[in-house]
Each structure stands twice: as C-alpha cells, then as structure tokens.
Amino acid sequence: MIEVRYDRGIFLPELDLWLDPQMGKDRAFVSHAHSDHFARHGWTLCSPVTGMLSRSRYGEGSLEVALMPDWKEVVVERGFELRLLPAGHILGSAMLHMTRLRDGATLLYTGDFKMRVGLSSEQAELIKADTLIMETTFGLPMYRFPASEKVIASVVAFVQETIEDRGIPVLLGYSLGKAQEVLAALNGAGVPVMLHASMVKLTKVYEELGYELPGWRVFKADEAAGHALIFPPSAARSLVVKKLKVCRTAMLSGWALTPGAKFRYQVDEVFPLSDHADYGELLDCVERVRPKLVYTVHGSTTEFARDLRERGVEAWSLIASNQLELGLGGEVKKEDEVGKVVEQVEGEMAVDAFAAWAMVCERVSAQSSRLKKQELLAEYLQKLPESEVERAVRWFAAILDDPTLQAPPLQTGWATIRQALLGVSGMREAEYRQIARSQNDTGRTAFLVLQRREGVNDSGGVALTDVAGVFVRLREARGPVAKASVLKEGLMGMSALEGSYVVRLLTGELRIGSREGLIEEAVARAFGCAGEEVREAAMLSGDIGRAALLAKGGRLKDAQPVLFVPVKVMLASPEETAEAIWDRLGAGVDRGSVWLEDKFDGIRAQVHVGAGRVEIFTRDLKLVTGQFPEIAEAALKMKDEVMVDGEIIAFADDKKLTFHDLQRRLGRKSQGDLFVPSDITVKYVVFDMMWRNGVSFLQEPLEKRRGQLEALVLPSLWQRIALMEAGSSEAVEEAFHAARRAGNEGLIAKDRNSFYTPGRRGKTWLKLKKAFSTLDVVVVKVEQGHGKRSHVLSDYTFAVRDERGALRVIGKAYSGLTDAEIEELTAVFVEDTISQKGNVRTVTPRVVLEIAFDSIQESKRHDSGLALRFPRIKAIRTDKGVEEIDSLEYARKLAGAG
Numbered sequence: 001m002i003e004v005r006y007d008r009g010i011f012l013p014e015l016d017l018w019l020d021p022q023m024g025k026d027r028a029f030v031s032h033a034h035s036d037h038f039a040r041h042g043w044t045l046c047s048p049v050t051g052m053l054s055r056s057r058y059g060e061g062s063l064e065v066a067l068m069p070d071w072k073e074v075v076v077e078r079g080f081e082l083r084l085l086p087a088g089h090i091l092g093s094a095m096l097h098m099t100r101l102r103d104g105a106t107l108l109y110t111g112d113f114k115m116r117v118g119l120s121s122e123q124a125e126l127i128k129a130d131t132l133i134m135e136t137t138f139g140l141p142m143y144r145f146p147a148s149e150k151v152i153a154s155v156v157a158f159v160q161e162t163i164e165d166r167g168i169p170v171l172l173g174y175s176l177g178k179a180q181e182v183l184a185a186l187n188g189a190g191v192p193v194m195l196h197a198s199m200v201k202l203t204k205v206y207e208e209l210g211y212e213l214p215g216w217r218v219f220k221a222d223e224a225a226g227h228a229l230i231f232p233p234s235a236a237r238s239l240v241v242k243k244l245k246v247c248r249t250a251m252l253s254g255w256a257l258t259p260g261a262k263f264r265y266q267v268d269e270v271f272p273l274s275d276h277a278d279y280g281e282l283l284d285c286v287e288r289v290r291p292k293l294v295y296t297v298h299g300s301t302t303e304f305a306r307d308l309r310e311r312g313v314e315a316w317s318l319i320a321s322n323q324l325e326l327g328l329g330g331e332v333k334k335e336d337e338v339g340k341v342v343e344q345v346e347g348e349m350a351v352d353a354f355a356a357w358a359m360v361c362e363r364v365s366a367q368s369s370r371l372k373k374q375e376l377l378a379e380y381l382q383k384l385p386e387s388e389v390e391r392a393v394r395w396f397a398a399i400l401d402d403p404t405l406q407a408p409p410l411q412t413g414w415a416t417i418r419q420a421l422l423g424v425s426g427m428r429e430a431e432y433r434q435i436a437r438s439q440n441d442t443g444r445t446a447f448l449v450l451q452r453r454e455g456v457n458d459s460g461g462v463a464l465t466d467v468a469g470v471f472v473r474l475r476e477a478r479g480p481v482a483k484a485s486v487l488k489e490g491l492m493g494m495s496a497l498e499g500s501y502v503v504r505l506l507t508g509e510l511r512i513g514s515r516e517g518l519i520e521e522a523v524a525r526a527f528g529c530a531g532e533e534v535r536e537a538a539m540l541s542g543d544i545g546r547a548a549l550l551a552k553g554g555r556l557k558d559a560q561p562v563l564f565v566p567v568k569v570m571l572a573s574p575e576e577t578a579e580a581i582w583d584r585l586g587a588g589v590d591r592g593s594v595w596l597e598d599k600f601d602g603i604r605a606q607v608h609v610g611a612g613r614v615e616i617f618t619r620d621l622k623l624v625t626g627q628f629p630e631i632a633e634a635a636l637k638m639k640d641e642v643m644v645d646g647e648i649i650a651f652a653d654d655k656k657l658t659f660h661d662l663q664r665r666l667g668r669k670s671q672g673d674l675f676v677p678s679d680i681t682v683k684y685v686v687f688d689m690m691w692r693n694g695v696s697f698l699q700e701p702l703e704k705r706r707g708q709l710e711a712l713v714l715p716s717l718w719q720r721i722a723l724m725e726a727g728s729s730e731a732v733e734e735a736f737h738a739a740r741r742a743g744n745e746g747l748i749a750k751d752r753n754s755f756y757t758p759g760r761r762g763k764t765w766l767k768l769k770k771a772f773s774t775l776d777v778v779v780v781k782v783e784q785g786h787g788k789r790s791h792v793l794s795d796y797t798f799a800v801r802d803e804r805g806a807l808r809v810i811g812k813a814y815s816g817l818t819d820a821e822i823e824e825l826t827a828v829f830v831e832d833t834i835s836q837k838g839n840v841r842t843v844t845p846r847v848v849l850e851i852a853f854d855s856i857q858e859s860k861r862h863d864s865g866l867a868l869r870f871p872r873i874k875a876i877r878t879d880k881g882v883e884e885i886d887s888l889e890y891a892r893k894l895a896g897a898g
Contacts, residue, residue, distance in 0.1 A: 002100060002107045002131055004295060006318050010109070010133065015078050017045070019096070019109050019133070031111025032093035033057060033176060043067070047084050049092025049209060053176065056205050071122075076101075087113040088124030089275050090177030091206060097127050107131040108289055112298075114274070115281040116148050119184035120211060121177070132291035133318065137276045138254055139296065139304030140366045145254065145278040155182065155252070155271050156189045159228045162248045163191075167860065170229045170244075172236050172267065173252040175199045177275050179230050180206050180213065182252060186228055187215045194219040196231045236267065248860060254278070262863055266781075266809070279304075286313060302497065303362065319451055351383045354462045354494075357392055358501040365512040370521075373513060377522035381548070388464050389552055390545035397519045397544050398510045400471055403621055408475060412487065412506050413831025414442070416480045420487035421449045424499075442507045442834060447500035450491065462494050467502060507844065509834075519544055527551040539568050539758035540698070542621060561643055561691045561698065563610045566617040568759030569645060570688075572748055572767040574890055578736060581749045581766050582729035595702070595752050596724040596735050597687055599745045599767055601659050602649035603879050607631070607684065610641030616648075618879040631684045634715040641693050642712065645756075646686035646721070656743040659850070659875050686714070687721040690756060698756045705756065736768050774874055775800065775886045775894075779847045780807055782829045784839040785814075785822075792826040793841065796873070798849060800864060802888040807845055808864035810891060811853075816873030825876070848877040848885060856895035864888055866895055 005011045010019040018028040020037045028041040033053035044066040046054070051068045069075050075082045080098045087093040089112040096109045108129035115124050145151070155171065162169040173179050179199045186193050193216040195203060200218055207213055219229060224244060235241060236249060249267040254274030261270045277285065282304060286294060294315035296305045301317035308315035350356065360380045364373045377396065384392055394400070401407045422432055427449055436445045470490035477483045487506075491499045504510050520538060524531040529551050537547035537559035550556050561567050575581050586594040604619040605628075614632040616625045625632050628648060650657040662682075689697050689708040697705050709720060726732045736747050747768040754764035777798035785794035795814050799807035817825070825847065832844040852874040859867035866888075 001293065002098070002105050004107075004131065004133065004318070010297065010318065012107075014100070015080055015098070017077075020111060029096050029109070030054070031087065031095070031109075032090055034090070034112070034174075037111070038062075040064075045082070045084075045096070047071070047092045047094040050094065052209070053092055053202065053205055056201055057176070071125075083127070085125045085127065086122035087111050088115065088118060088121055089113050091121045091180070091209070091211070093121065095124075095126075097129060105130055107133070108291075109133045110135055110285065112137070112276060113285075114277045115284060116145075118148075118181055118275070119188075120180040120206065120213075121275070126285065126288045128288075128290050130292050131295070132286065132289050132293070133295045133297060134282065134285060135276070135298040136282060136296045136301050136304040137299035138274070138278050139282060139300030139307075141279050141307075142366050142368060143254065143257055143279050145257070145272050145274060148273075151271055151273050152185045155185065155250070155273065156191065158248075158250055158269055158271070159186065159191055160189075163226060163228070166225075166246065168224050168227070168229060168244050168247040170231055170236075170241060170247050170249045171252060172231055172233045172249060172265075173273070175232050176202050178252055178273070179203065179232075180211070181273070181275070182230055183213050183216060184211070187213060191215075192227045193217070194224060194227045194229050196229070196235060198232055199230065233265075236265070246860060262806075266863070268860070268863060283311075303366075350463070351380075352385060352388050352464050354464050354467045354498050354501070356380075357395065357464060358497050361396075361501060361504075361510065361512045362497070367513075370513075370518065373518060374522045374525050377519070378526035381523065381526040381552075386549070386552060390543075390549050391464055391468060393519060393523060393548040394543070394545040395505060396510075396512075396522075398505065398508045399544070400505060402545060403543055410471065410474050410483075410506065411831075412474055412483050413480075414507070414833055415831060416484045416487065417442075417446070417503055417506060419480075419484040420491060421446060421503075423484065423488040424491045425449050425452045427452055437835060441511070442509050443500045443504040443511065446503035447496045450494075450496035450499045453496075462498055467498075467505075470502065471505075508846075509844070520547070523548045523551050527554075529554075529556055539760075542566050542568060561696050563641060563643065563691070564608050564613070564615050566606055566608070566621040567643070567690060567698075568621070569604060569606060569619050570756050570758060570765060571761035571884075572765035573761050573763055574886075575749075575766045575768055576893060577729075578732035578768060579729045581732055581747075581768055582726075584763060584766060585749055585751050586726065586729070586732070593725045593727045594732065595750045596726055596732065597721050597748045597750065598739045598742065599748050600647045600649050600685060601656075601743075601745045602647040602685075603659065603662055604645075605648045605684065606643065606645050606690075607635060607686075608643050609635045609638050612636065620879060620881040620884070622879075628682060628684075630682055631717055634717045637715045638713070640712060642689065643691035644686045644709075645688040645690055646684055648682060648684055651681045651683070659877075682717065684718045685721050686718060688756060698758065701753045701755065702750055703752045706752075732768070774850050774852050775810070775868075775891060776877055776880060776884065777810065777849055777851050778807065778845045778882045778885050779829075779843060779849060780809065780845050782841050782843055792822050793829045794822050794826075796849065798851065799845070800886050800888045800891055802864070808888050809862040810864040810866050810888075811851065811862065811868035811871045813849070813851060813871040813873050816852075817876070821876065845882050848880045848882060849873050850875040850877050856891060858895060864891070866891055 003013055005013060009021040016027050018025040020031050021028050022039055024039045024041055026042040028044055030044055030046040030050060031037055033050050038054060038058065040062055042065065044063050046066060046068055048068040051063055051066055054062050067075065069084055071086060072083050079101050081101060083097045085095040085097055087095045087110060093111060095111055095113060099106050106129040108127060112135050113124050117123055159169040171182055173182055175198050180203055183193055195216050196219055203213060221240060221243065241247060250269040250271060251265040251267045252271050252273040254272055254276055255261055256270035256272040286308060294308055294313055295318040296315060297318050301319055305315040305317045360376060364376050367373050381389065422429060432449060435448050473486045474483055477486045520534045521531045524534045533556045534547055534551055537550055537556045538544045540559045540561060541547055542565055547559065550559055606617045608615045614625065614635040615623060616628055616632060618624055650662045689705045691697060692708055697708060724735055726735055739747055749766045751764040777800055779796045780799045781797035782793040783795035785792050795812060797809055797812045799809045802808050828847060829841060829843050833841045834844060835842045851871050853868040854870045856866055856868055858865060861867050
C-alpha cells in the first residue's frame, strides 16, 4: 500500500507531494482552481485548464513552475506513474491516479468530484485503485440530489415566473463553476442573463476553451428588468441587491436539502444544484474503484467511513480522531487492536455511554422519515436502564434539566464555548472563525474544531452521568472564565462527536428534527402506550422526561398535577371579529350565551399555595416568586392549598399600567427598589382553579371550576376576574369596546363546558384581538446601530412561525425600547450569536418581542410574504418562549391574505 500521512493536509512521503494543501508547499497537486484548494507552491501538478483558470483568477505568477499533463497522459515522477482524470466538479477539475512502478501498488485521489454529467465541466472518469482518498462533503444518506435535469427545470421555472411577475430573479452561486453551469442552463432556455462583475473574467476563460455561453451581459442596475441575475452568495445582501425594486433570490447549493436552508440563507428559494457527489454517487465511486482501503476527507468523513465499514469496506476518516488507529502521524496500531476499537465503538458500547446517545442523534438526523426517527429513538430508549430514561429523553428534546426544578440558566454563551474549544484544540482564533463562518452550525463547528486534537478516540468512555456532571459544574461556576475552564476540562476527554453534542445541548441546537411531539411519539412506541397518553402526562407533569419514566413503568395514569410543579397553561386561540367568536361559542340551540372575561395587559401567572409556602410561575414555567413578594406574602394567609391560574396587573396613581411597565420585575432576583409600594399596587386577578386541597379539576368543566373559585376565600391583593355573559355577536362587540375603554387589551371568550387542557391552544377559549394590534415575534437577526447607538445592537429582524414550524421573517424594528433595555439585550445577543457577517449577526431565536404596527401588507421583501408597516417594539416578552410566538397564518388573516 502507498503510504499516506495527514498533518493539516494530505501528504504522500514517497513522492514528496501534498494533495490540495491550503498553505504553500514545495511540491503540490492542485485538483482545481477554487480558492479553498489553491495556494502558491514551489512546484505544482494540475490540469492545463486549472492552470488557465488559476492564472486568470490569481495572477500570472500564481503558477511559477507547473507540470500540466493532458487527461490520462502518463507522467513518471520519483518511481510513480501519474495520470490526471476528469473529476466532473468544475471545468478542469482533476483526480490523481498513481501507480508505484516497483510493485504496482495504486492510489486514487478524487479531489472534489461528481459523477453526474454537467453542462460546463468534463464527465468524471474512474480507474481501479488499491487505496482511495475521496471527498465526502455530502456523506450522509439524507443528501441524495434530484436529477440535474429536474433541478435545472425548477430553476428555469423560478426565473421565468419571476420575470413574468415583473420581478428580477437573482441566482446565487459561486463565481467559478456554479455560475457557468447556470448560465449554460438559462441560455438553453432562452433567458437573458446579467453576470456580476466578479464572474466576467472566469466566464471568458470558459468561452476561450470552446464553451458556448452566449446571451450574457455585465450587470447594470438600471437595465436589470427582464434579466436573470447571477451573483456570488456574498452579494445576496449587498446594497446593489437591496436597491433593486422587486427581486426574488435563490441559493444554488447542495445544502438546499438541509432543513431550514431558506431561513439560513435568508433567500426566497433554494435549489439543490451541487458540483459535489451526493451520497449515492459516493457509494458508486467506491463500487467502481474497488479499493482495499478508503480514506475519507472533507464533510461527513466519520459517518461515511462508518457506513462503508458496515458494507464490508475498510474505511477510515483521514482527518477525524480515528487517525491514531490508522497509524497516521504516530505509532502504528496492530490490526487486531484496530478491530478491537471498532468493535467496541460499533457493537459493545455501553448503552448509557454518551457516545451511544450521540450516535442515535446522528442517525435520527440523517433520516427524513418521521416513522424511522421514531423507530430509532424507541429502540434506544427500550435498552436504557430506568435510571437514565428521564435524562436521555429530556436531552433528545434539547432540555438540559428537569424543568420543574427551576434550576438557574447555565449562562454559557458562544463566547464561553469558543474559548473552551480553542483551549482544547490549541487552534488559532482566526482558523476557528474561518471554520465557524463556513459551517453556520454550532455543533458542526465544534466537531471540526475538536477533530484537530490528537489522542482521543470514539471509545464511548464518557457516560451520560459524566456529561450531566459537566452541566452541574458549569452552573456552579461563576463568571465566563471559570465556566470556560470547566467546559474545557469536560471536553478534554471526549471525542469530536461527543463534544459536538455537548455544545449542541448547551446552545439548544440539536438539529435532529426531534421536537417534543416526535419525542412523545417515540416514548409511546418504546413502551407500548398511546401517544396521546404520553402527551397528556408530559403536560400534567410539566416534564417529558418524567412522562417517559412513567410510561416505562406503565404508570401514565399516575400523572397528576403536583403542588409546586408548574403545569403548562391553557392557551386561547385568536379571533379577529365578534361574529367569529359568536359563531364558534355562542350560536346553537343548546347555548344561547357565551362567557366573557376581560383580557388584561399583564403577566400570566400560575400560583401554588400550600404547607406555608407560595410559588409563582410564569406561562413558560419560570419561577418569579421573588419578583412579586407582596402577592406571595398575602397568599400565606390562605387556608386552602391551591393551584390557580391568573394574571398579575399593576396600577400607579389609579392608572392601570401595561405589561411594558410591569415586565421590569421579570428577570430580577428580588423586588429591590424597582417599584415604590406607595406609588404602585400589584394585584393578582385569578380566573381558573386547577387544583384544590389534593383534588385536580383539570378534567372538570369550566362551570364547575368557576364554582370552586367562587368558594375560595381570597387574601388581600387577590381578586376574582369579573365574569360576563353575552347573548349575541353585538353584545360581544360591545363588551370588547368596554374592555378597551377600561384600559384592557380585549376579551377572552370561553366555553363553560371546556376542560382545562394544559399547553394547548384549542377553540374552547378564544381571544378577541382586533386586527393591527400587536404580534408576538422572535428575533432572528440583529444589527449594529448608528450614531449614538453605534456601540450596541439596536436593529432587530424578527420572525413568526409558519405551518411547518419554520421561522419566517416578517419585519425589522428599531424603536420602542429604552437605552437601558437595548444595552441589556445587546449583552444577550452577543452571547447568542450564531454567525456574523459585517455588522449583522444571526442569533439563536429565543428573545420574544411584542410588536405594534399600523398595518400588514403582502410583500416579497421577506420570506413570510408579508411586511409590517411602521413596526415598533411594544415590549420584551420575557414571559414567553419561542414556541408561543404568533403564527404566519394569523398574520395572514390580519393582512386579509389568509
């Protein structure tokens, strides 16, 4: 076998030859002219076309000494026959095949390649070899691209439809390869094209080489109408594009198959047009080359190598931590030792090993079928000991701790995680940032950074309890320096896979498609019970982990409300008119009237009282007793033990305050001097009885729950909500206006026979929320301010949730917050930053804002298809989670587009 080494690059010592090194070397093979594969070397081996493109792109002096043989021409170098084969990636991209003359040993290095026939590149060719070094950018089963003809047809249709609608289509693809491929496709369809200036020189090289690419012009903004524009991805948010009056953008990339690609790229459409091999082509390559040994580089190296081993092919990641098993850069392990390690990883790993949990996540992530995801999760849960079920299930739902314990947040943001990763890997920060920008995925970034270490394998020696211990120590550590040290210590003994999933858990970005609904279904499948029963138990107990444990023991019916364990609150669905509410709840022979309550502009609060203790929880189950001590102190005088639902409201000088005024108490450890008791009165308005003296009333009708509430003796600062009845839609409308005159938000209409259904937004409670009032949204991007706000992040792009659960941008707001609030949010957003381009940061979607506006209109400016007119921030909704933001469907109704 021909010797292969890896030291931040692939090196063949017998030839003294580096393969696609990113830094200048004495002797190197350059497979193609993309910048991530090119550097200036002392001596370069490449194809003649790559030579032309490189000199055009990087200057005449970029290839001072070069050997550029034709396709399949045999060149003898240092006892080897060398041949270049077309790789099909872009024009001129080459594979390198070599034969050692003394014994006939062979090796094939693919570089970047694809087997599909392209419109602007040569057809790839393969030759059998003993050793295969192959790229695996799309080495997961989820990456199987549609036929190129089908993708091209979709792109052409997108372009034609946009032009027909008098819009300007902007196609985003790399300047070399992708741009020319799309240009060839569009010219075949008779679509006139304008190219970004950066693409012109390289496109002319294609034409010099005989590729006919007629019909294009250099981009001119004032003449762009009626043309398709081909721009590099970096220009997607440029001022040039923004100034185009009506444009639709589309990203052309294999990553289009990744969930949320539109949102990640912030474009109107994505098309899976790639110049890399997909998963099926990678397998086909191995089948045709028939190697004895495969080394994988780039992308999903560990995962694809594992898949090949399962198919009986010896394969290893050349860049992952298993390189020690291969004897690269260190002592060679014996064959039986290698097999022993692999057997341990793949077969005999303890089921409570964190690596086993992470591998399940990987497999679930790779599956598109919801049923298959359920099957994989259920199979794993069935094998787990009872002691680990709660923890594993919570983590699958991206929940670190038992939510009922009200543990303080870890406060481990990306700055802390970055310092820990740099400390573990020894990587320079510039190199780290380059990886982070290229991935735009926190877990993937951590995986690639941790791969750079030596001496750690995937043995699965870290247990679930060990990782839980890291989280405990992080919570106990004080300050970012101490937290970074704790995290670094924890990551030191973990493999890249394990470490990446620790980071995913810390950031809440598991990205395996395992929303809580899927986890509940998997739990039901694992333990042979109904999904609805698991869902009910999770809502009652406030914890999917506890529900899973009950399911494993066949005790789901034991799930009951427990004092001081908060229950998810029941939610009301919005309606825009009194007529709609009457039609839903009041009309009919057996009804005749509808129950109405004023909707207050306060803080939804669930209060638990009993055994000389009082706790107050917000709608997202956060403990806020310390922020409202007067309500808690008053409740200590109650004789009954209760769990009640209601709203905290505040007054000052006989004037009712808003949530905006009241919210300053949230997030504080104690009341302090935020409010002066003589000036401000805080009251608790209770409207539902959930549990009283050991008896649950959740499955009792509202009329009976109201009776229990009427019988309750309330302490000072507590009051029952006033109950009204309306006998017509006109009466509902009149009650709404009366509520607004009283300074309240509107009305809540309730079915008197409705049960209390925790966590659900059904149609038995309806809120009359007049059009163009407010929307609850989540911040997805932030931008540095200007002028006096240039030192803070003050411009917020926000989104609502569509029917599939994806976030859709609906607007951007600059005003409504105080300087102090902006300063506080800036600190949050800096910690929550996922990626940064210029002054714009993409952030973890968790800060919920209440946005007021004048109107909503249809617009192609945002991927929601809507835009707000004169949006302004009314409040920071610290009492709400991202799952409670308003829906795109509701926004469409307000716009009259639903």
